[in-house]
Each structure stands twice: as C-alpha cells, then as structure tokens.
Amino acid sequence: MVDREQRTPFYGVVMILAALGASLAVSYVGPMWFRVTVYILTVVAVLVGGVMTFRDYPY
Template sequence: MADREQRTPFYGVVMILAALGASMAVTYYGPTWFRVIVYILTVVVIMVGGVMTFRDYSR
C-alpha cells in the first residue's frame, strides 16, 4: 500500500484537472452568475491542488 506522501501529489493533480474540467463545462452553458462562482472556486481549487502536487517532502 502506498504511503500518504505518494498519494498527495496524485490527489493534487486530480483536483486541478477536475477544476479545469468544471470551468470548461460552464464556459458555454449556464447563467453568468454561476460561471463566476465556478471560476472563483476553480482558482481556489487549483491553488490548493498546486500546493498538494508540488509540496516538498525532502525533510
């Protein structure tokens, strides 16, 4: 079984891809207010996913 340090970058990449997919899905469909909410959430999720993906475990 993989330890937590090996799974964390994978979860970060999955979060980034899911956020990008959600923003692409609402680009052409849905009301403007919903698009703005999804775009704001996308930025937050990508930042968290980036930290999870590129976190330094060398210590």
C-alpha cells in the same frame, strides 16, 4: 505512512484537472453568476492542488 505521502501529489493533480474540467463545462452553458462562481472556485482549487502537488519540491 509512505504510501499516503505519495498519494498527496496525485490528489493535487486530480483536483487541478477536476477544477479545469468544471470550468470548461460551464464556459458556454449556464447563467453568468454560476459561471463566475465556478471560475472563482476553480482558482481556489487550482491553488490548493498546486500546493498539494508541489509541497515537497525543493525551493
């Protein structure tokens, strides 16, 4: 159980980096509707990844 709990922040960071990489990849290539869709999904992925990364952070 402890091993799985330590992986969650790592998965959050990976999710954030993948989302930022995807938005960087489409920033100059592709139709505008595709870029906007990727940017919206990036915002959602960064928010979810942030919650996963900092879920045990004391308030």
